[in-house]
Amino acid sequence: MQAAVEFANVTRHFGQIRAVDGVDLRIDEGTFFAMLGPSGSGKTTCLRLISGFEKPTGGAIRIFGQDVGLVPPNRRNVNTVFQDYALFPHMNVRDNVAYGLMVKGVGKRARLDKADALLSLVKLDGYGGRKPGELSGGQRQRVALARALVNEPKVLLLDEPLGALDLKLREAMQDELKALQKRLGITFVFVTHDQGEALSMADTVAVFNEGRIAQIGTPAEIYDRPRTRFVADFVGSSNVLPPDMAARFGASSSWASLRPESVRIGLDSARITGQVIALRYLGAGTRVIVAVPGGEIAAFLGKGQPVPAPGETVALGWDDGALHAMEAGQ
Amino acid sequence: MTLATHDSPLPTTTTATATAVLPQRGLGDRLSALFWQHPNVLLVGLLVLPLAWLGIVYLGSLAALLLQSFYSIDEFSGMIVREFTLRTYLELLRPANMDIIIRTVSMAAAVTLGAAIIAFPIAYYAARYARGHWKALFYLGVMLPLWSSYLVKVYAWKLILAREGIITWAADAVGASAVLGAILSLPVIGGTSLSTSYIGTWLVFLYVWLPYMILPMQAALERVPQSMLEASADLGASKWQTFRTVIFPLAMPGIIAGSIFTFSLTLGDYIIPQIVGSSRRFIGQAVYQLQGTAGNIPLAAAFAVVPIVIMLIYLTIARRKGAFDAL
Numbered sequence: 001m002q003a004a005v006e007f008a009n010v011t012r013h014f015g016q017i018r019a020v021d022g023v024d025l026r027i028d029e030g031t032f033f034a035m036l037g038p039s040g041s042g043k044t045t046c047l048r049l050i051s052g053f054e055k056p057t058g059g060a061i062r063i064f065g066q067d068v069g070l071v072p073p074n075r076r077n078v079n080t081v082f083q084d085y086a087l088f089p090h091m092n093v094r095d096n097v098a099y100g101l102m103v104k105g106v107g108k109r110a111r112l113d114k115a116d117a118l119l120s121l122v123k124l125d126g127y128g129g130r131k132p133g134e135l136s137g138g139q140r141q142r143v144a145l146a147r148a149l150v151n152e153p154k155v156l157l158l159d160e161p162l163g164a165l166d167l168k169l170r171e172a173m174q175d176e177l178k179a180l181q182k183r184l185g186i187t188f189v190f191v192t193h194d195q196g197e198a199l200s201m202a203d204t205v206a207v208f209n210e211g212r213i214a215q216i217g218t219p220a221e222i223y224d225r226p227r228t229r230f231v232a233d234f235v236g237s238s239n240v241l242p243p244d245m246a247a248r249f250g251a252s253s254s255w256a257s258l259r260p261e262s263v264r265i266g267l268d269s270a271r272i273t274g275q276v277i278a279l280r281y282l283g284a285g286t287r288v289i290v291a292v293p294g295g296e297i298a299a300f301l302g303k304g305q306p307v308p309a310p311g312e313t314v315a316l317g318w319d320d321g322a323l324h325a326m327e328a329g330q
Numbered sequence: 331m332t333l334a335t336h337d338s339p340l341p342t343t344t345t346a347t348a349t350a351v352l353p354q355r356g357l358g359d360r361l362s363a364l365f366w367q368h369p370n371v372l373l374v375g376l377l378v379l380p381l382a383w384l385g386i387v388y389l390g391s392l393a394a395l396l397l398q399s400f401y402s403i404d405e406f407s408g409m410i411v412r413e414f415t416l417r418t419y420l421e422l423l424r425p426a427n428m429d430i431i432i433r434t435v436s437m438a439a440a441v442t443l444g445a446a447i448i449a450f451p452i453a454y455y456a457a458r459y460a461r462g463h464w465k466a467l468f469y470l471g472v473m474l475p476l477w478s479s480y481l482v483k484v485y486a487w488k489l490i491l492a493r494e495g496i497i498t499w500a501a502d503a504v505g506a507s508a509v510l511g512a513i514l515s516l517p518v519i520g521g522t523s524l525s526t527s528y529i530g531t532w533l534v535f536l537y538v539w540l541p542y543m544i545l546p547m548q549a550a551l552e553r554v555p556q557s558m559l560e561a562s563a564d565l566g567a568s569k570w571q572t573f574r575t576v577i578f579p580l581a582m583p584g585i586i587a588g589s590i591f592t593f594s595l596t597l598g599d600y601i602i603p604q605i606v607g608s609s610r611r612f613i614g615q616a617v618y619q620l621q622g623t624a625g626n627i628p629l630a631a632a633f634a635v636v637p638i639v640i641m642l643i644y645l646t647i648a649r650r651k652g653a654f655d656a657l
Contacts (some may be wrong), residue, residue, distance in 0.1 A: 053560050073563040090579045090652075100565035103575070151566060209533035 002064065003051055004155050005031045008196040010059035012045050019045040021211035023058075027155075027189060027204070028062075032181050034198035035191045035258065037208030038234065043191045046208070047157050050189065051080050064154055078155040079148040083163060085140045088133035093119065093143050094128035100151040100294050121180075138169045138189055145177075149184070158190045171217040173202055195235045199223060207231050223259075232257035237298070239263070245294045246325065255326045260287060260323035263299035265308065269314035272297070290316060371642070399631035406626060416488075416627040431636055433612040437528070437603075438596035441535040442589045445543040448536070449588065450581075453544050457551035472541045480538065483604050487534045491525035492607060498523070521608055531607035535596050542591035550584025551577070582653045587647075591646065597637035613637060 006029040010025045012020040020042045029304060035043040048054040049061055052073035057078045061068050066256040068076055079100070087096050093113045095102070100174045101111035112128075122142040132140055148156060158177075160192055162170045178201050192198050196207050206216045206228075226232035229240050239258040241249070246256035249271060265288065274292035285302040297316055301307055308314050333535045343509065354360060365372040401410050421427065456468040475483065490496050501510040514520045514527060521527030562572040600614025611619075613633055620630035648654070 051560075051564055053563075073560070074566045074568060079563075080564045082557045082561055084555065085556055086555065086557035088558065089560075089578075090578060098548070099562070099567075099575075103562075103567040103571045147565065157645075257500060 001072040002029045003062070004064060005189065006060075006062040007046070007049075008060045008062075010046075010049060010061060012042075012049060012054055018211045019054075020131065024210075024212055025206060025213060025216065027187060029187055030185050032188045032200035033190065034205045035189065035208060036193070036195055036198040036205055036235070038193055040206035042211040043157065043193075043206075044159060047189060047191050049081075049161055050100060050126060051078055051157055052074075052076050061108045076235040076245045077151070077153055078157055079151055079153040080157040081141075081144045081148045081161045082158045082163065085132075085144040087140055087143055087147070088161045089132055091131075092128065093124070093130050093132065093135070096143055097128075097146045097150055099147060101306065104151075112307040114150060117147070118150055119143075119186065121149070121302070122146045134284075137164055138173065140164065141173065145180075149186075153186065155187045155189060158188060160191055160193070162192075162194075169261045170197075175202065191195065207235060209234075225324055226257050229255050229257075229326060231277065232324075232326060239297050241295065241323075242298075248294075249323055250278070250320075252325050254328055257326055258318065258322060260300040261295060261302075262318045264317050265299055265301065265305075265314050266317065269313050269317035269319075271317050273313060276310050276312050276314060279307065279310060288314075290314060292316070351487065363622055365577055377601055394483075395631050395634055398461060398518050398627050399635050401628045403626050403628055409442070410627060418632045422632055425635075430611050430613055430616050430633075433610060434637075437532065437535065437612065437641060438593045440532055441539060442543075442592045443597045444536050445540050445591065445592045446547075446585055449543040449547050452582075453551055453584075454546035454577075456544075456548045457554075457615050461604065472544050475537070476541055481601070483538060484534060484602055487530075487537065488525050488543065488606050491530045491533065493523035495523075495525070525606050528607060531603050534602050534606045535592075535599070538602065539592040543588035546587035546591070547581060547584040550581045552585075553579045569613075579652075586648050590641065590645075594637060594641055599642065 003026045005025075007023050007025045007089060010020055010023045011018065023042070023046060037043045045054055046058065049056055050063070052068065052071065056069070063076065063078065088099065091099070094112055095116055097115035098111040101114060106114075116125075116128060116225060119125060122145055123145070124139060124142050127139065127143075128134070132143065135143065141164075142293075144161070147200055153235075157300060161177075162173050174197060177188070179189075184260060190198070190202065194298040199222070207214045207221050207222060209230045214229045215222055215306055216227075222231065222235055226238065229298075232240050236259065239260060241256045241258060243256075246252075246254065249256075251297060272292050274297065275291040276288055277291045277296070278289040280287040280289070285300055285305075286307050288299045288301060288308060290297050290299065354363070373530045392435075400414050400416070401419055402480045403409070406409050422431070447608050452468075452472075456465065462469050492498075492615075498507075498510065510524075513529065514523065519528040519532075521530075524530040524533070542657055558576060558580070559572055564568075567575065570594075598614050600612065600618045603612040603615060613636060617630045617633045620626045620633065
């Protein structure tokens with residue numbers, strides 16, 4: 001499979017700050033690629049390096065094999081859906097969508113027809129005559145998407161595009177984006193700090209931390225076999241056990257991760273006992289925080305399971321494979 | 331299920347019985363309550379005085395002016411005839427008076443255009459790149475000329491532009507006298523020296539009114555988010571296309587606001603053309619002479635109405651052209 005985007009030891013420093021610090025990465029053509037990380041982890045800077053709004057301090061960036069080190073943004077065949085949508089307020093929706101064709105010199109009739117076709121693709125038929133200010137947040141998001149697709153880019157970059165939407169709309173848009181990506185076959189590079197969004201939508205997830213990629217893999221790999229403490233903690237809230245504690249449970253003497261939903265409460269297969277110190281109701285179930293010798297372990301109890309009271313002493317158990325040993329360091 | 335986090339209640343202060351409503355403390359609280367219950371009272375209270383000032387003093391005098399322009403003057407006695415007539419306006423159409431109007435409007439348009447061209451890069455830099463100290467320095471640099479006396483500045487310019495002034499001297503020093511001579515020998519806008527030509531008048535107007543163009547322009551450009559310029563480049567636009575299709579239309583309200591200042595200030599000014607320029611009159615000078623030495627108040631009023639009408643026409647055209655679409 002051809003690489004849509006490749007980073008070879010790319011760095012981007014802002015003065016003393018190393019926003020991107022030696023990133024190697026390969027995004028395969030036609031995949032849905034998520035860049036996941038907390039704010040300031042370098043994920044957005046990486047996206048802007050692809051679009052050309054940032055220049056690398058060092059290293060090389062290739063888009064479909066071509067080095068883009070000296071190519072300005074307007075000559076890169078990639079388009080961006082901006083976080084704040086960045087729709088032009090003085091143009092109506094149709095002119096916004098047709099903008100990419102207008103600057104290329106495509107005739108009025110042809111470009112407006114294409115704009116209408118794209119508005120129909122994002123289910124906004126009949127909205128062409130409105131101004132962006134007259135649309136809801138979700139509708140503006142769709143216009144931004146249609147506008148970014150009008151030039152038929154090789155790679156579509158999405159910078160936290162769903163961040164400003166409410167939960168219900170966000171979930172609907174996640175499904176739509178995923179379906180759209182499948183249908184168009186374009187490579188999508190999606191930046192988000194929402195781990196649920198990254199896991200549910202992406203084929204491949206890169207977890208960023210402090211300017212570097214902490215782990216890259218399929219959502220299942222990232223979730224089930226986090227490589228570092230940071231990944232275990234950031235992607236789903238995991239129990240991160242220090243080496244001495246992990247060794248007591250039979251794992252090798254390194255840091256280990258134990259997902260709360262793998263932890264059972266009850267006497268069968270009990271490995272440790274502790275006292276319940278807090279309960280957190282999460283709707284789909286309850287998280288039980290248990291104080292054990294040497295630390296705390298969180299267990300997730302699904303609906304219908306009996307919930308212990310705070311202060312109660314409980315036994316905790318899990319299957320043999322549930323405890324996952326991680327690499328040393330961050 | 332909740333967790334008990336406090337073993338003891340919060341420490342209580344002096345009063346034993348807690349109430350849901352706090353006692354009223356004096357006039358301030360009572361007024362606050364009144365304004366909260368009737369928000370319009372506050373609005374009326376705030377607006378009555380300024381509106382009265384604006385309405386009576388400002389609009390009132392404007393109405394008086396308008397009224398005067400419909401009177402005429404008795405040519406033999408020099409007395410004002412207080413009867414409605416359009417004769418005074420017809421007098422404006424005399425070739426000599428039309429010359430004054432055309433001269434003034436052309437100058438105002440040239441000053442506005444020049445100011446817009448010079449102000450744009452400065453405003454763009456200030457809005458997009460200047461931060462912290464540089465921004466403070468920008469405001470200082472733009473406002474500083476406004477702090478000194480207008481007359482001092484104009485006389486300073488007269489010295490700069492005079493035949494014996496620094497520009498002639500500098501042109502001699504670098505051997506560009508021929509260039510200066512060529513510029514001064516241009517028809518209409520040339521003259522014996524810069525300080526007695528339309529070019530000189532234009533330069534001084536440009537200098538004096540430039541801050542009024544820069545500031546609104548900068549405010550408008552500041553409201554254009556960086557991501558919008560990036561979106562344009564991202565979609566394939568060159569820098570020039572981005573300027574023409576995104577930056578310029580979005581800066582338009584600021585440009586219009588600035589041009590209202592430069593245009594109307596030039597239309598009404600009577601000191602600069604008096605000191606720097608050929609002795610041919612502008613509207614402001616005509617008004618000044620007609621209401622003073624000539625005692626022809628109706629014609630002065632009719633002249634004074636001209637800039638108002640021109641500004642109304644200008645704004646109407648600007649609105650038709652969609653200049654305020656980005657507001």
